Amino acid sequence: xxxxxxxxxxxxxxxxxxxxxxxxxxxxxxxxxxxxxxxxxxxxxxxxxxxxxxxxxxxxxxxxxxxxxxxxxxxxxxxxxxxxxxxxxxxxxxxxxxxxxxxxxxxxxxxxxxxxxxxxxxxxxxx
Amino acid sequence: xxxxxxxxxxxxxxxxxxxxxxxxxxxxxxxxxxxxxxxxxxxxxxxxxxxxxxxxxxxxxxxxxxxxxxxxxxxxxxxxxxxxxxxxxxxxxxxxxxxxxxxxxxxxxxxxxxxxxxxxxxxxxxx
DNA sequence: TCCTAATTGAGAACTGTTTTCGATTAGGAT
DNA sequence: ATCCTAATCGAAAACAGTTCTCAATTAGGA
Numbered sequence: 001x002x003x004x005x006x007x008x009x010x011x012x013x014x015x016x017x018x019x020x021x022x023x024x025x026x027x028x029x030x031x032x033x034x035x036x037x038x039x040x041x042x043x044x045x046x047x048x049x050x051x052x053x054x055x056x057x058x059x060x061x062x063x064x065x066x067x068x069x070x071x072x073x074x075x076x077x078x079x080x081x082x083x084x085x086x087x088x089x090x091x092x093x094x095x096x097x098x099x100x101x102x103x104x105x106x107x108x109x110x111x112x113x114x115x116x117x118x119x120x121x122x123x124x125x126x127x
Numbered sequence: 128x129x130x131x132x133x134x135x136x137x138x139x140x141x142x143x144x145x146x147x148x149x150x151x152x153x154x155x156x157x158x159x160x161x162x163x164x165x166x167x168x169x170x171x172x173x174x175x176x177x178x179x180x181x182x183x184x185x186x187x188x189x190x191x192x193x194x195x196x197x198x199x200x201x202x203x204x205x206x207x208x209x210x211x212x213x214x215x216x217x218x219x220x221x222x223x224x225x226x227x228x229x230x231x232x233x234x235x236x237x238x239x240x241x242x243x244x245x246x247x248x249x250x251x252x253x254x
Numbered sequence: 255t256c257c258t259a260a261t262t263g264a265g266a267a268c269t270g271t272t273t274t275c276g277a278t279t280a281g282g283a284t
Numbered sequence: 285a286t287c288c289t290a291a292t293c294g295a296a297a298a299c300a301g302t303t304c305t306c307a308a309t310t311a312g313g314a
Contacts, residue, residue, distance in 0.1 A: 002260055002311050022302080037263040042302060044261095058187045060238070063301060076232045087230060091218045103214060104246030105203045111187070112239045119231030129280050129291055149270080164294040169271060171292095190270060 001047060009033050010044050014054060014068050019075075019084040021063040059084065059113055073111065078118035087114070128174060136160050137171050141181060141195050146202075146211040148190040186211065186240055200238065205245035214241070 001007070006029075013028040014020065020028070026041040045066055049056035055067040059077055065084060072086035089112060096107040128134070133156075140155040141147065147155070153168040172193055176183035182194040186204055192211055199213035216239060223234040 004261065004311075006262075023300095035263075037265090039264080039303075040262060046303095058185075060185045076226070076230065076234075078232075079235065087226065087232075089219075089222070091222060092216075095216070095218060099203070099214065099241065103203065104249070105205075105214075105241070106244045106249050107203075107241045108206065108243040110239060110241040112237060114226065114232070114234045114237040116235040117233045122231070122233050131280075131292065133293075162294075164296095166272075166295080167293060173272090 001051070005033070006036055006040050007044050007048075009036070010041060011048075014066060019057070019065045019067055021065050023063060025066065057084075057111065057113075060115060074113070075111075076114045076116070076118065078121050079115055080117055080121035080124065083118055083120075085118070128178070132160070133163055133167050134171050134175075136163070137168060138175075141193060146184070146192045146194055148192050150190060152193065184211075184238065184240075187242060201241075202239070203241045203243070203245065205248050206242055207244055207248035207251065210245055210247075212245070 009029045009032065010025060013025045017024055017028060022038075022042055022045055025045065026036070026038050029036050029041065045054070045056070048054055049066065052070075055070060055073070057065045057067055057075065059065050059075070062082075067086075069086055072088055074087050074089045074092075075084050076087050077084045092112070099105050099107055136156045136159065137152060140152045144151055144155060149165075149169055149172055152172065153163070153165050156163050156168065172181070172183070175181055176193065179197075182197060182200075184192045184194055184202060186192050186202070189209075194213075196213055199215055201214050201216045201219075202211050203214050204211045219237075219239070226232050226234055
């Protein structure tokens with residue numbers, strides 16, 4: 001993969017943002033590099049997530065998000081403020097083996113997204 | 128909710144199909160009822176899933192699917208044949224309580240989709 | 255410095271879904 | 285049975301997120 005200015009700018013944006021969407025990355029990079037195209041942002045995000053440099057998260061009810069934390073694989077998503085944060089779920093350790101034995105299904109990967117209310121939002125009024 | 132011909136036809140289609148997408152429901156209903164609109168299919172599927180009559184599943188990398196099985200909440204999705212099937216994951220029983228205590232996050236719901244290869248596809252050639 | 259495959263920007267295209275709006279209809283009230 | 289009206293409908297446009305096309309540019313090895 002060529003080492004373009006665009007890729008560097010996107011990596012920097014990913015470091016600066018927390019679980020950003022492609023559009024949020026675009027907005028951030030666009031500030032310092034107005035000529036960048038949205039297609040380039042999507043292309044580079046896809047490329048580096050395929051290579052395992054970042055995680056590509058599919059969040060229910062919205063745009064995909066990208067995560068520079070490679071070890072924690074599960075997420076909490078607040079339905080009110082929209083914030084996404086990482087969470088460990090050791091309960092699922094070894095689940096691949098059990099499903100393989102019981103269902104014959106070979107798990108390549110999985111994602112778990114909990115939707116709900118974060119501790120900041122839970123006491124706020126409903127509307 | 129009014130009891131329209133369209134709703135009845137969609138309920139019948141949901142019974143006949145296995146984890147269909149909205150488009151698959153539309154195709155099925157459209158056969159016996161050619162004048163139905165896709166907007167109506169989406170509207171009715173959303174309505175009855177909000178009322179809890181069916182589950183609305185958000186599957187990675189593709190269209191949402193609908194499930195008439197209300198008790199099993201998790202799914203296996205084969206990346207080769209596209210089939211989606213139900214699976215129990217008792218490992219997650221009580222997870223809401225732990226996450227609430229440790230993170231202060233109040234889980235409203237979650238879905239877990241395992242991607243991989245089903246037992247039929249696992250021995251097939253890659254391409 | 256040259257060459258070429260990789261990458262880019264702009265915008266069209268695409269997929270899945272929702273919205274708009276005027277026309278139709280279910281089903282309770284009369 | 286008929287009327288009334290809110291609920292629903294069909295068609296098509298709008299929408300969001302993402303991918304594709306293609307001509308122009310560029311990184312980086314020869």
